[in-house]
Structures are given as C-alpha cells and as structure tokens.
Amino acid sequence: MDLATVWAWTVERYPTRRAVGGPHPMTFAEWDARTARLAHALLGLGVRRGDRVALVLTGGEPAASLHLAAQRLGAVATPLSPRFGVPELAHCLADAAPALVISEPATAENTDAALRDERIRPVAHLDLDDVGRRARDQPDTPPSDPPGPDDVSVMLYTSGTTGRPKGVPRTHRAEHAAAVAHLVQTGGRTGDVALGVMPLFHTMGVRTLLASIVVGGTWVPQARFDAAEAAELIARERVTSLYLVPTMYWSLLRDADPAGLAGVRRLAYAGAPMAPALAKQLVEAVAPEAFVNHFGSTEIYTFTIGPDVAAKPGCAGRAGMFSRVRLVDPSPGASPDAEVAPGDQGQVVVSMASPEAFRGYWLRPDATAKAVRDGWYFTGDLAVADDEGDLWVSGRVDDMINTGGENVYPDEIEAALVCCPEVADVVVVGLPDERWGQAVTAFVVPGPDVTPEEAVAAADAWARRVLPSLRRPKRVIALDAVPRSAVGKTLRRVLVGGDYTALADTAAVPRERALRSDRGSP
Structure with missing residues (x-):
C-alpha cells in the first residue's frame, strides 16, 4: 500500500x-x-x-x-x-x-x-x-x-x-x-x-x-528535545506512547518530574543499548503496560523485538513479525549459512525478504554488495542467543577492541561502569597502545557535584571491583560530555581520533593514589 x-x-x-x-x-x-x-x-x-x-x-x-x-x-x-x-x-x-x-x-x-x-x-x-x-x-x-x-x-x-x-x-x-x-x-x-x-x-x-x-x-x-518541556507536553497532552533513545529517557528521569510520566502506558526504545539500571528506574516511575526494545536499522526497520524490558532488561528478543534473523560467523566475507553454535557470539544477519527492507543503497553498489549477500543483510551487530533463543546484543563488529590478542566489546564494560555512582555517562573505546595493540579506555562524564579527578578515580576503582582483568580499562579519562549524534548514537570514532579535551586522566594519577581510592570505594 x-x-x-x-x-x-x-x-x-x-x-x-x-x-x-x-x-x-x-x-x-x-x-x-x-x-x-x-x-x-x-x-x-x-x-x-x-x-x-x-x-x-x-x-x-x-x-x-x-x-x-x-x-x-x-x-x-x-x-x-x-x-x-x-x-x-x-x-x-x-x-x-x-x-x-x-x-x-x-x-x-x-x-x-x-x-x-x-x-x-x-x-x-x-x-x-x-x-x-x-x-x-x-x-x-x-x-x-x-x-x-x-x-x-x-x-x-x-x-x-x-x-x-x-x-x-x-x-x-x-x-x-x-x-x-x-x-x-x-x-x-x-x-x-x-x-x-x-x-x-x-x-x-x-x-x-x-x-x-x-x-x-x-x-x-x-x-x-528538552526534558522539562517534553515532560510538560507528556502531562498536558496526555501522551500514552513514548518511543525514544535511552539518553532521552535518562534526561526525563534526571531533569523532569517523573510524576508527569504517570499517564504513559507504552514505552519503547531503540538506537542504542539501555542500561538495566535505567530500565529499572523507568519501570518504577511509569509502571508501563508495555515496555519494548526495538532492535533494527534504517535499512531494515525491524531485526528483533524484546517485548518485555521489565522482565529481561537489555534483551533484544527474537525476530520481529516480518523478520527472519540468524547469527553467523563474524569474520569478513562469511556466508549467511555459516551459523554459529548455540551460545557463541555471531554477527546478526537479517533476511532481505522482509517487507520492511530497503532495496540497496543510493548510487552505492559497492556498499550494497558489502552489506547484502545471498539475500541477507549483514548488520555489523554482534549478539549471543540465550537458552530461550532471545538475542543479547554485545557490540558492533567495527567497535571490537583487540587488546593483547583478545577481543573485547565495549557494551559490557559500559554497562558495568555506568552503575558507578560518581559517573553520569560513559563510553569505552580502544586507543592505540604499543604494548596492548589497543588499550581499553573509558571516557566518563562526572556525576553532579563530582570533580573530574574524583570521577576517574572512582570509575577506575569500580572497574577493578566488578570487571575481570581483561575488560578493565587501562585508562580512564573525564570529559564534559560523550560525543553523540543527533539521535543519541555514540560517536566512538571522534574519541579514537583524539578529538576531545580531557578534564582528568588516570594516566596522570600515581598508581598508589588509585589503589587507595580502590580500597575506599563502595
């Protein structure tokens, strides 16, 4: 139609x-x-x-x-x-x-x-x-x-x-x-x-x-988007449905009166992963009838749907109503038939037979040939299927950090560090390093009334408490704000390219001071 x-x-x-x-x-x-x-x-x-x-x-x-x-x-x-x-x-x-x-x-x-x-x-x-x-x-x-x-x-x-x-x-x-x-x-x-x-x-x-x-x-x-104005509109217009990126939900809870969200019955999000802590706060503030994680793209609108964020925070769920999804070998040029074993991480590929799919990029047959092979769209997203068959997105193929010969993905590190009380926002990238090849590096935004020095020390200590050694950041840097696109996508390439101003940096903090902070951290 x-x-x-x-x-x-x-x-x-x-x-x-x-x-x-x-x-x-x-x-x-x-x-x-x-x-x-x-x-x-x-x-x-x-x-x-x-x-x-x-x-x-x-x-x-x-x-x-x-x-x-x-x-x-x-x-x-x-x-x-x-x-x-x-x-x-x-x-x-x-x-x-x-x-x-x-x-x-x-x-x-x-x-x-x-x-x-x-x-x-x-x-x-x-x-x-x-x-x-x-x-x-x-x-x-x-x-x-x-x-x-x-x-x-x-x-x-x-x-x-x-x-x-x-x-x-x-x-x-x-x-x-x-x-x-x-x-x-x-x-x-x-x-x-x-x-x-x-x-x-x-x-x-x-x-x-x-x-x-x-x-x-x-x-x-x-x-x-302005959180206070949005909350006012939601209350005055009796908004029943919100479909936002996680950063907007964070702002609504932080900068506006959550009571204004009480009339919302349906929540959905897309565009970026949502931390379980945010999902929990939204459930408590809104008590929605439906809370959905939509995982998809511009090219094919729906890959999978996580239908109950309250029950499984962060879960991307299963293929949407018009979709067919596989997890395949993430190696470059792998066939869409090269499905990974249960429990293994694979690249998400989606059937181009979906009525929601595009037909190819505008004037870019090279990009189309790279992304679409044998009737399947290679999303560049990595995921693991749990015992119930639901997908958990674990990062992007392009975001993978190879540190000391091991592959690490930023999402799981970010999910741990964002729970640090002194941190308001975080993004993890791999910066070039002579010893490690790429060093896992966390960029953090200090929380309210927290100095940059306190934020990097607290995040560094938190990481040593909750993350295994391979995934602990080798360096923590404080920023005013995480660079993001207009719709909340993290622009990691900006940080990897060195386009940032550090407010504080654990590279400048003596190890003894960091260890003292570690012993005193929660």
Whole structure:
C-alpha cells in the first residue's frame, strides 16, 4: 500500500479527530487540507513525482507536514540532519541531487554554504516560511498523480558514525509495513497519543509519525528535545506512547518530574543499548503496560523485538513479525549459512525478504554488495542467543577492541561502569597502545557535584571491583560530555581520533593514589 492511500483512508475514518497536538492543534481534516496545499506548492515549484525534496529542518509540525506533502505528491522526502556540518551537508546534497532544497533560519547559512560546492548542480533553495506562503492560495484537493506502493517514499541518510552518510531509499510499501510492524510490536492502539520528538531524518522519527497516522492517533510535535518541556507536553497532552533513545529517557528521569510520566502506558526504545539500571528506574516511575526494545536499522526497520524490558532488561528478543534473523560467523566475507553454535557470539544477519527492507543503497553498489549477500543483510551487530533463543546484543563488529590478542566489546564494560555512582555517562573505546595493540579506555562524564579527578578515580576503582582483568580499562579519562549524534548514537570514532579535551586522566594519577581510592570505594 502507498502512504497517500493510507493517509486518505485515515482522514476518511477520523476527519474530526485531533491529529496534531501541541500549541497549534489540527484535526485530520485540517491537516489533510494543509498537506494538500503544500503538495500543490511543491508542484508549482517544479517538483514532480519521483523527485527528491531535501528538507534541512529542525523538526516539528512544519517538517512533518512537508514530509506528508511529498508522500501525497509522489516525491521523495529527503530529510537531512540540521546538525550536519557543511562538508556532510554538501556530500548529501550532491549525492541526492534534489529538485528543491528547503531550509529554515537555523539551517540556512550552512545550507547556502553547502550549495556552493561545485559538485552540486544549480537547485532552488527556499525558506520554510516562503513555501508556507506559497501554499496559502493552493487548492486543498489531493494531487492528481499519487504514488504507487513500489515508488520511493523517503531517502534517509545513515548517521555516518563510521564514514560518509549513505542514502537509503525506502519504498511506500516498506514504510507502510514498518509502521504496521511498529504498532503491533509495541502494542499500539487506536487513538494513541505519541510524542513526536525523534527527528524526521531518522527512522524512529518517521516511524512515530506514520504509526500515529495509521492508527488514527495524535502526534504531539516537539522540534528539539528538552526534558522539562517534553515532560510538560507528556502531562498536558496526555501522551500514552513514548518511543525514544535511552539518553532521552535518562534526561526525563534526571531533569523532569517523573510524576508527569504517570499517564504513559507504552514505552519503547531503540538506537542504542539501555542500561538495566535505567530500565529499572523507568519501570518504577511509569509502571508501563508495555515496555519494548526495538532492535533494527534504517535499512531494515525491524531485526528483533524484546517485548518485555521489565522482565529481561537489555534483551533484544527474537525476530520481529516480518523478520527472519540468524547469527553467523563474524569474520569478513562469511556466508549467511555459516551459523554459529548455540551460545557463541555471531554477527546478526537479517533476511532481505522482509517487507520492511530497503532495496540497496543510493548510487552505492559497492556498499550494497558489502552489506547484502545471498539475500541477507549483514548488520555489523554482534549478539549471543540465550537458552530461550532471545538475542543479547554485545557490540558492533567495527567497535571490537583487540587488546593483547583478545577481543573485547565495549557494551559490557559500559554497562558495568555506568552503575558507578560518581559517573553520569560513559563510553569505552580502544586507543592505540604499543604494548596492548589497543588499550581499553573509558571516557566518563562526572556525576553532579563530582570533580573530574574524583570521577576517574572512582570509575577506575569500580572497574577493578566488578570487571575481570581483561575488560578493565587501562585508562580512564573525564570529559564534559560523550560525543553523540543527533539521535543519541555514540560517536566512538571522534574519541579514537583524539578529538576531545580531557578534564582528568588516570594516566596522570600515581598508581598508589588509585589503589587507595580502590580500597575506599563502595
């Protein structure tokens, strides 16, 4: 099914139901008229079916309405992160070759600079408000040439945590299947109220929006995440469903009144592992009816679903309703038939037969050939299956640390260190080392009222208490903040590349002082 039809059917069912919440609410009938006018405005600007429309926008209702307008027109929404620097933005614009670029005051300067790149053909660049003004006098009837299920709906760009972003075109059929899977797998219900804060350049943001439309729910926009504002919206708008990354949940519990979350009935997370300590706090604060770990990607929305985070914190569960998953030999070039023995760590591979799957990277047959082999998508994620057949993600193939000839993965070390009372955040990487090849190194953010020196000493002592020797960091460094992408993915490559300012470092702490801290630590 195409999304223009999905939209029309929902509007027909619930014309007077509130579709958009927040300070400027709209019913489905009102949102239908607005997105139709925007679609005709895009048409008047020369956008045709199949053309890409680059949206360099922060978020909120204007971005969502343009995304839907593109769906109704049969154009390809191409949202780009407002956090991209000029080089990344220029790369994406040159790669996508859009028919139109739309920015806003906060992103206009970088967009203008990126568009001067010699690789980019001349293209119209409009301000968001200008497009809105052009839409006012347009008809509120549907465009006459709607898309088909196999037309491309959206092109998302991967986060680029390990290299230049790659375009991931996704069809209307795949987007609809992913929205339906999301609703079933998270326990979504007709009339749900969802907080729309995840950015629309990320699969989680698109999924929240489309799932809300499919189920006839209310989407409550928040253009930029702010914990206090989010808590206020959740309470005032009576939000029933949250789908966020773990860092956002941490912020809600730390910076906002947890009592405001009491009306939320369904929690889901994705994008990064969740520490068991955070899962426990959320269960205590919210007592949700459903708490789901969604493990997937931009390329194939669902790999596996952990349906009960309260019972098995951190567990990624089993294959989703439209998925088929295997654990195979993580060696480069291994066959999808090379399944590992029960209990052994393997790379997660997912069948490309899933209706949620992409068809390949945009203009990158080399990347497609590397990621897709013999009908299976090689995710780059490592996991182990427990005795019940549920997966536990143990890291990324690219994040593996080879220290002293042994392979170590950061996730399990991070899960231990984040429980240290003096630490607010942590990331573990392997830094080059003459003796070890790579030295396990922990970067920590001090907790409230904890000095950087106290934080590194406490984390170092904690590691010696709770981790076996091979996994103990050889070095602990304090930072102001862990570098992360706009959707909370840890940017380990930034730290490995040396792009950080150390506030304190155990490399500068005499061993005797560290041992004294160890004896006095909890």
